[in-house]
Amino acid sequence: MELNINGSRHQVDVEPDTPLLWVLRDTLGMTGTKYGCGLAQCGACTVLVDGYATRTCVTPVESVAGSEITTIEAIEQDPIGRKVVDAWVENQVPQCGYCQSGQVMAATSLLKENASPSEDDIAAAMTNLCRCGTYNAISKAVRQAAEA
Structure with a gap:
């Protein structure tokens, strides 16, 4: 295959x-x-x-x-993925980091579909679980990446 x-x-x-x-x-x-x-x-x-x-x-x-x-x-090769990663780093989103690759991918997918998501759009799209509870930082980073 x-x-x-x-x-x-x-x-x-x-x-x-x-x-x-x-x-x-x-x-x-x-x-x-x-x-x-x-x-x-x-x-x-x-x-x-x-x-x-x-x-x-x-x-x-x-x-x-x-x-x-x-x-x-390879997500940083995508212009939107690069913005998401930059926002993640700037906002120091990860704590343990285990879920973060999936979070970054979900955020990139959201912003590819909707360049200016509302808070409700972000909440609906970002359904990945984070055991460290970094949801506020994740939401802030998604908003920042959308504005970049």
Whole structure:
């Protein structure tokens, strides 16, 4: 199976129903995408598939063959992703950092769809869980990235 990840083509020999998360982490060594719950609830495994936030722990790899997949490893190559990362750093969003790659991907997806999100838009899109409770900093960073 061929996957387009971060602008490069990758041939992978995996079962079609293998979750994309395990292909990224175990087969390709892209460990920036994290395993959290395995149930698509926490969002630690979020990447962009054709620009949209996708929870990879429940996404069969066969369903994304032919799609453009972007992981945290390449998010700064995207102009919006770069703004999000800059806002994250400036606002010192991460504490433990475990969920942050998924948070950055979700924020980038939101801003790709809606360049000027309202507070309600941000709350609706940023559903990833953060055990450290950095939600206020996350919201502030999303607003800052939108204004940049």
